[in-house]
Each structure stands twice: as C-alpha cells, then as structure tokens.
Amino acid sequence: MTLVPPPFDPELAGALELIKDMIQPGLTMDEIDLVRQEPGIELLAQLDLTADGFFKVEDRTVPGPENAPDVSLLICRPVAEPTAGPRPVFYHVHGGGMIIGNNRVGVEVPLTWAKELDAVVVSVEYRLAPEHPHPAPVEDVYAGLVWTAEHAAELGGDPERIVIAGASAGGGLSAALALLTRDRRGPRPIGQMLMCPMLDDRNDTPSAHQMAGLGVWDRTANETGWTALLGAARGGPDVSPYAAPARAEDLGGLPPAFLDVGSAETFRDEVVAYASRIWQAGGVAELHVWPGGFHGFDGFAPQAALSQAARAAHLDWLRRLLG
Amino acid sequence: MKELAGRLTAVDPDAGAAVRVISYFDRLAEARAGLEALVRGAAVLAGCPARLADTARAVRVRVEPDGTRKESWTPPDPDWPCAPLEPGGPPALWLERSGTGPSVVDAVILERAAGAVRLVLDRIRGRAPAAPADDPALVEALLDGTVAERTRLHAARRLGVDPADPAVRLRALAPLGGRPRVLTCRAGGRPADAELPAGRVGVGPAVPILDLPGSWHAARTALRFTAEGTARDPGPRVVYADELGGIVLLADLVPSGAEPPPDVRAVEAAAAVPGLLATLHAVAATPSQRAAAAEINVHHSTLQDRLNQAEHLLGWPLRTPQGRLRLQLALIMRHLARP
Numbered sequence: 001m002t003l004v005p006p007p008f009d010p011e012l013a014g015a016l017e018l019i020k021d022m023i024q025p026g027l028t029m030d031e032i033d034l035v036r037q038e039p040g041i042e043l044l045a046q047l048d049l050t051a052d053g054f055f056k057v058e059d060r061t062v063p064g065p066e067n068a069p070d071v072s073l074l075i076c077r078p079v080a081e082p083t084a085g086p087r088p089v090f091y092h093v094h095g096g097g098m099i100i101g102n103n104r105v106g107v108e109v110p111l112t113w114a115k116e117l118d119a120v121v122v123s124v125e126y127r128l129a130p131e132h133p134h135p136a137p138v139e140d141v142y143a144g145l146v147w148t149a150e151h152a153a154e155l156g157g158d159p160e161r162i163v164i165a166g167a168s169a170g171g172g173l174s175a176a177l178a179l180l181t182r183d184r185r186g187p188r189p190i191g192q193m194l195m196c197p198m199l200d201d202r203n204d205t206p207s208a209h210q211m212a213g214l215g216v217w218d219r220t221a222n223e224t225g226w227t228a229l230l231g232a233a234r235g236g237p238d239v240s241p242y243a244a245p246a247r248a249e250d251l252g253g254l255p256p257a258f259l260d261v262g263s264a265e266t267f268r269d270e271v272v273a274y275a276s277r278i279w280q281a282g283g284v285a286e287l288h289v290w291p292g293g294f295h296g297f298d299g300f301a302p303q304a305a306l307s308q309a310a311r312a313a314h315l316d317w318l319r320r321l322l323g
Numbered sequence: 324m325k326e327l328a329g330r331l332t333a334v335d336p337d338a339g340a341a342v343r344v345i346s347y348f349d350r351l352a353e354a355r356a357g358l359e360a361l362v363r364g365a366a367v368l369a370g371c372p373a374r375l376a377d378t379a380r381a382v383r384v385r386v387e388p389d390g391t392r393k394e395s396w397t398p399p400d401p402d403w404p405c406a407p408l409e410p411g412g413p414p415a416l417w418l419e420r421s422g423t424g425p426s427v428v429d430a431v432i433l434e435r436a437a438g439a440v441r442l443v444l445d446r447i448r449g450r451a452p453a454a455p456a457d458d459p460a461l462v463e464a465l466l467d468g469t470v471a472e473r474t475r476l477h478a479a480r481r482l483g484v485d486p487a488d489p490a491v492r493l494r495a496l497a498p499l500g501g502r503p504r505v506l507t508c509r510a511g512g513r514p515a516d517a518e519l520p521a522g523r524v525g526v527g528p529a530v531p532i533l534d535l536p537g538s539w540h541a542a543r544t545a546l547r548f549t550a551e552g553t554a555r556d557p558g559p560r561v562v563y564a565d566e567l568g569g570i571v572l573l574a575d576l577v578p579s580g581a582e583p584p585p586d587v588r589a590v591e592a593a594a595a596v597p598g599l600l601a602t603l604h605a606v607a608a609t610p611s612q613r614a615a616a617a618e619i620n621v622h623h624s625t626l627q628d629r630l631n632q633a634e635h636l637l638g639w640p641l642r643t644p645q646g647r648l649r650l651q652l653a654l655i656m657r658h659l660a661r662p
Contacts, residue, residue: 010354014347014364083623303367303390305360 005210006264009292015301016215016294023300025213027097027221029228032130036100047108049076054115062147065139072125073144074103076111077155078118086158088322090114091148091189092123093141093177095168095296097198097217097225099129106167106299109195112311113318120157122148126173129228134243137229138176142186145177149187161322163191164255168217168296169225171197171259175245175274178254191321193314194259196267196295197274200246201226201234205269215265215294222266246270251277256284258317260310262293288313341431344368348435358443362386365418365436369429372419373436374399376521377408380444383517394560396521406433408441416440458482462505466495468536479532486532495527495539496520497546503539519561523549528565541565544574547659557604558658573655580662586637586653587660593636602629606641607651 008016027035049057055076064071078087090110094101103123110121126140145164152159166174171194178192203226208219217225226234226244233239241248257278261271268289275287290297290306298307347368351360358375366373366386372393374385387393399405402421405414416437418429464470464478476486484491484507496504498520506514508529519526525546527538541564548567550558564571577584583591594600598619605615606626616626630641640646 007354010351010356011360011363013354014350014356014360017346017350018343080622303363303388305363305390308390 003210005214007292008215008264008294009290009297009304009306011304012292012294012297012301012306015297015304019300023216025211025215025218025221027217027224029130029224032099032224032228047104047111049074049104049107049111051111051115054078055111055121062151063143065136065143068136068139068143069127071140071144071147072103073148074107074123074125075120075155076107076114076123077120077157078114082118082156084118086153086161087156088117088119088161088163089148089152089155089157089159090119090121091145091162091164092121093126093164093166093170093173094123095166095170095198096128097221098137098169098172098229099225101128101169106170109167109299109311109314110165113315116315117318117322119322120152120155122155122157129225130231133231134229134240138173138180138242141173141177142180142184145181145187145189159187160190162187162189163193163318163321164189165193165195166197167195167299169198171195172199172245175199175257176242178257179245179248180242182253189255191255191318192257193318194257194271194274195298195314196261196265197245197259197271198222198225198267199244199274200270201230201239201244202246203235203266205266205273207268207270208266211264211266211268215262216297216300217266217295219266246274250281251283252281254278254281254283256286256321258286258314258321260288260290260313262295262297263289263291264293265295267295286317340428344428344431345435348439352439352442355446356439356443358382358384358440359386359392361436361439361443362416363390363392365416365432366390368432369418369420374417374419375415375440376417377415377444378413381518382444383519383521394516404429404433406437408437408444459502462503465493465505465532465535466503466539472533475533475535484532491532492529493532493535493538494529495535495542497525497527497539497542499523499546499549503542505535513563522560523551524561525549526561526563528563538564544571547574547579547661548655550658554598554601557601558608558654570655573652574659577656577659579659581660583660584653584656586649587657589637590650590653590657593633596632596636599629599633599636602626603633603641603650604654606630607647607654612642 056079057076060073060075061070062073090113092107092110094103094105096105103125107123114121124141124144127136149159164174164177174192175194175197181187203219203222212219230243239247259271259275261268275285278285290310293306298310301307347364351364362373362375362384363386366388367390370388372387376383385394399417400421403417403419405417407413408415416433461478461482465475479486492508494506494508499522501520506518508514525542527542530538545562545564548562549560550556552560601619605618609615609618612626616623634641639649641650
C-alpha cells in the first residue's frame with residue numbers, strides 16, 4: 001500500500017497556506033477546549049443571516065429528546081409570501097467534528113440554496129461531545145426534525161419536501177438521521193445531502209492513513225472526534241449505526257443521497273464506500289469526488305474554481321430533487 | 324479566503340500580510356496553477372476585481388473578488404494599481420480599485436501575481452503555437468479578395484498557417500474600432516473568450532484560407548448585431564455570423580444610419596424609462612419570464628409590472644410568441660440602424 005498522498009488542487013494548496021495558522025490538520029483531546037476558544041471554524045459562522053433582508057430569522061426552542069433539555073432551532077424563511085404553495089425545507093445539521101460549533105456554522109450554504117430555490121432553512125443546535133456523548137447529538141438532531149416536520153406548515157414549509165443536509169460531522173449526523181427516520185418510521189425526508197460526511201468511527205481506511213498530518217481534519221483529529229463521541233467503544237464491535245452510519249448493515253430504503261468528498265482528505269474512502277453500498281442496496285445516490293480537495297475546502301476557500309464547481313453540483317442536485 | 328483576505332489587509336497591512344501573499348503565490352506556482360487561478364488569487368487577496376490583459380499574447384482573464392470569472396472589458400482606469408509582465412513592459416495586470424492610493428499589500432500582490440503569470444505564459448505559449456501573428460499587412464492581404472491567390476497563400480504561410488493542410492480553418496474577426504484579426508480554429512470550433520479582442524466583435528465563419536474575404540464580410544455584418552452588453556446597450560458583445568441564420572437578411576433591409584422603423588422608435592421611447600431597456604432585452608433573450616427576472620435580478624412581480632408598462636408604451640403584447648418575436652426584431656433592428 002502506497003502512502004503517497006494525492007496532491008492538493010493548486011488553488012486549494014494556496015488556501016491551506018493562508019489558513020495554516022488557524023486550522024491545523026491534527027487535534028487531540030487535550031486541545032478541544034483550546035479550539036473551542038479560537039476563531040477557527042467560527043469564522044464561517046459570521047454572516048448576515050437575513051441575506052440582505054431576504055430571510056426573516058428567529059431562534060425557536062422546541063422539545064428535545066425524552067428526559068433531555070430542549071433543542072434550539074435557527075429558522076430562516078423568506079420574507080416574501082410564497083408564490084407556489086408551501087416551500088421546501090432544508091434541515092441543516094452543522095459540522096465541527098461532534099465537538100465544536102453551533103447552528104450558525106456553515107448555515108450560509110443552505111441559505112444560499114434557499115435563496116435560489118425559495119425554501120425555508122432550519123438549522124439545529126445539538127449537544128456536543130465529549131460532555132454529551134452518543135446518542136445525545138443525534139437524538140437532539142432527531143427531535144429537531146420531528147418538530148420541524150410537525151410544524152412545517154407553521155413555517156410556510158412543506159413537510160413532504162424536507163431535505164436533510166450537513167457537512168462533516170453534520171453530514172454524518174444527517175446520514176444517521178436518515179437511518180433513524182427509516183427505522184423509527186419517523187418523518188420521511190425526501191433527500192439527504194451529505195457533504196464530506198464523517199461516517200466511520202473505525203478511522204482506518206487508506207485515505208485516513210494517506211492524509212495523516214495533512215490538510216484539514218486528519219486521522220488524529222478524526223480519532224479525537226470519534227473518541228469524544230464514543231469513548232472507549234470507538235472502533236470496537238459495538239458501535240451503533242446511528243453514531244457511525246458506516247456501521248449500518250442495511251442501507252436500503254433510504255431517501256436519495258448526494259455525497260461528496262475531496263480526494264485528498266481522510267473521509268475519501270469511507271464516503272465512496274458508503275455511496276457504493278447505497279447503490280448495492282438498490283438505493284439512489286449521487287457521488288462526487290473533488291480532485292485535490294481537502295476537508296471542507298468549499299467552505300474555507302469558496303472562491304476557488306473547485307469550490308465553485310462543488311457548490312454548483314449541490315444546487316443542481318437539489319434542483320433535480322425538488323423538481 | 325475572503326475572511327482571511329479581509330484579515331490580511333485589515334490586521335497588518337505591511338509585514339504579515341505581505342508574507343502571506345508571497346507564500347500564497349509561491350504555493351500556486353509550485354502546484355503549477357493556471358492563469359485563472361493566479362488572477363483569482365489577486366482578486367481574492369485584494370478584495371476587488373483583478374484582470375490580466377496581454378494583447379501581444381492574446382490573453383485576457385478577469386475575475387471578481389468572489390472568485391467568479393466575469394468578462395467586462397471597460398478600459399482600465401488610470402488610477403488602478405497595475406504591473407507589467409516584463410520590467411519596462413506595458414501594464415498587463417490590474418487591480419480594479421480606484422482612489423485608495425498606493426498600498427504595500429496591493430503592490431506585493433501585483434508583483435507576485437505578475438511573476439507567476441509570466442512563468443505560466445512562458446510555459447504554455449512555449450508549447451502551443453500562438454494564434455497567427457497580428458501583422459496588419461499580412462492580415463489585410465488575407466482578407467482582400469482582389470489580392471492574387473498566390474500572394475494570399477504566401478501571407479498565410481508567413482502568419483504560421485500551413486496552406487497545404489486541407490483541414491486548416493480560419494475565422495475573420497471584426498472588432499469595433501480595431502483592426503481586423505484572423506484566428507485559426509481547431510476542428511472548426513469556437514475560439515476561447517481569451518482569444519477574442521475586447522469590446523464588440525463580429526466573428527466570421529470558419530473557412531479555408533482562400534475563403535477568408537467572405538468570412539471577413541460576414542464578420543463585419545455580424546458586428547452590426549453586437550452591443551456593449553451594458554444596461555444602456557444590452558445585447559451580445561460577440562456575434563457569430565454562422566449563428567445568425569435567416570436573421571442576417573435584416574442587415575440589408577435596415578442599413579446603418581437609416582431612419583429607424585416605427586417599432587424601433589417605440590423601443591427608443593420605452594428605453595427612456597430607467598431599467599426598461601434591460602427588461603425588454605432580458606425578456607427577448609431568455610427562455611422564460613422566470614429566467615428573465617433572474618437575469619435582471621428583479622422579483623417576478625416586478626417583472627410583470629415592467630412588462631405591463633412596456634406593453635403600454637410599445638403598443639403590442641410581450642407575452643405572446645408573436646409579440647416576443649416582434650420585440651426581438653425591434654431590438655435587432657435598433658442595433659442595425661445605428662449610424
């Protein structure tokens with residue numbers, strides 16, 4: 001097995017150079033508190049949520065899982081009256097390795113879709129590991145979706161056209177959410193948008209080894225995130241698919257999936273494998289592997305040509321999905 | 324990068340920012356990034372549009388600070404910071420930023436980007452044959468049907484085109500106000516945007532060498548169908564003669580400088596209302612009203628209001644196929660009737 005890593009796309013290599021003081025490839029358990037205090041990923045959360053007055057924005061507190069605290073939802077809906085009935089809903093789950101972030105992080109991505117496609121965005125806050133290990137995060141995300149489906153009409157949304165979406169840990173939680181809603185006969189999202197999703201706690205694929213010490217969110221950081229979520233169970237025989245969707249034995253009966261990942265990131269092989277397994281189970285999936293992309297490249301360097309292509313692919317898929 | 328670029332210029336405009344700029348372009352150069360990536364780097368780091376225009380090599384790239392490529396070729400403002408590709412050469416790389424005075428970071432961006440661009444140009448132009456050189460006398464000979472065939476073939480050879488190659492095809496270009504140009508085209512394809520001159524251009528069909536006078540005639544006709552592509556003069560900046568089809572017949576019916584037909588006068592009257600001309604063009608040039616609204620960035624209901632107003636001023640409907648055709652013809656004739 002060769003350990004030569006694929007090269008980064010030229011523009012993305014330059015972007016990595018610019019962010020290297022703020023975003024390092026690795027992360028250990030000791031550094032979690034430090035990272036939470038740094039600007040780092042929070043930079044991505046600084047934006048005008050109303051998109052120049054296009055959306056009205058509110059934070060709603062809704063019931064959480066049984067015997068657990070309430071869940072906070074960020075709700076952004078177009079100010080204009082809908083012209084064609086209830087709007088699609090993008091239910092967004094933020095990233096941050098299960099250990100950092102809030103429901104503002106990365107929400108500019110679904111907001112851009114919603115502006116383009118006239119939709120409502122609901123972004124869920126969930127409890128973070130390691131203070132709140134599995135199943136706290138995914139149960140919070142599930143509770144938020146149940147509320148959203150039941151109250152969609154109140155938001156001008158269509159409960160039959162909810163797309164769940166997230167990047168990184170948010171992608172992993174979205175994939176888990178698709179499994180949970182299938183198995184509990186809960187709300188049925190019509191699509192799952194899994195952007196560079198974090199799917200496999202085993203952290204042992206060739207790409208995980210190949211990219212060690214490189215790019216964003218390498219194998220060490222990934223081990224930290226999964227260990228925070230699962231403790232000593234990480235990588236062992238008893239990990240729930242609702243924590244690590246790659247562990248699911250049955251990937252049949254899921255809503256159509258969009259998956260993408262960079263060729264130069266830890267998650268490459270687990271994402272490709274997950275897409276293949278959806279097809280093998282007779283499901284519908286679209287997979288993009290962006291050459292030379294590091295983890296989350298389109299968020300860190302949205303101007304790069306590859307990022308523009310990735311974001312166009314997201315929108316194209318949604319357009320086809322929503323008709 | 325945007326946030327980071329903001330931090331670069333805001334936090335430490337002299338030392339730290341300059342170091343970051345240098346390492347960014349070094350990484351791009353190491354990774355053999357192309358011209359667009361380099362110009363994009365300049366635009367993103369500077370936070371304003373950046374353009375590369377090297378006439379001698381027929382290279383043009385313009386990128387907005389959000390990273391999207393956008394061709395918009397107003398003449399460079401003398402205020403803009405700029406840099407040549409070679410010491411002492413003409414300016415070729417600009418940051419489209421006026422009135423801020425010289426900044427150290429801008430200077431570093433321009434210097435590093437220009438250096439990297441020069442390396443790329445040496446690399447790619449050294450490998451691929453350039454477009455036929457622009458020797459005006461040779462080009463003129465090629466386009467003139469009264470010149471002896473032997474002389475025209477000789478001129479082609481001097482321009483680097485092989486007359487013995489039966490597959491060779493060329494297009495004549497008629498830029499507004501510029502001298503004629505000739506482009507070789509691979510497999511009859513369309514030239515890349517970077518190969519075309521700035522501003523309005525008519526492009527003749529791809530033809531064998533000896534048919535270039537016909538291509539030139541068609542290019543000049545196509546030029547009459549072009550527009551600046553601005554809100555005041557909406558329309559295509561580049562028109563291909565071989566895509567006009569039967570519409571080209573209008574060129575003879577409406578001579579340049581002629582008294583405008585009544586429908587054109589109606590359009591002129593409507594054009595006095597701000598924004599209405601762009602609306603009319605969007606409705607004529609896009610496949611649906613939804614697309615038209617998106618094209619001019621207005622809400623669907625605003626578009627409907629404007630269409631009501633336009634129909635009132637023009638005196639014919641715009642939401643029927645016949646009405647749309649009448650509008651399209653009026654807009655085209657408006658261009659043709661220009662002096």
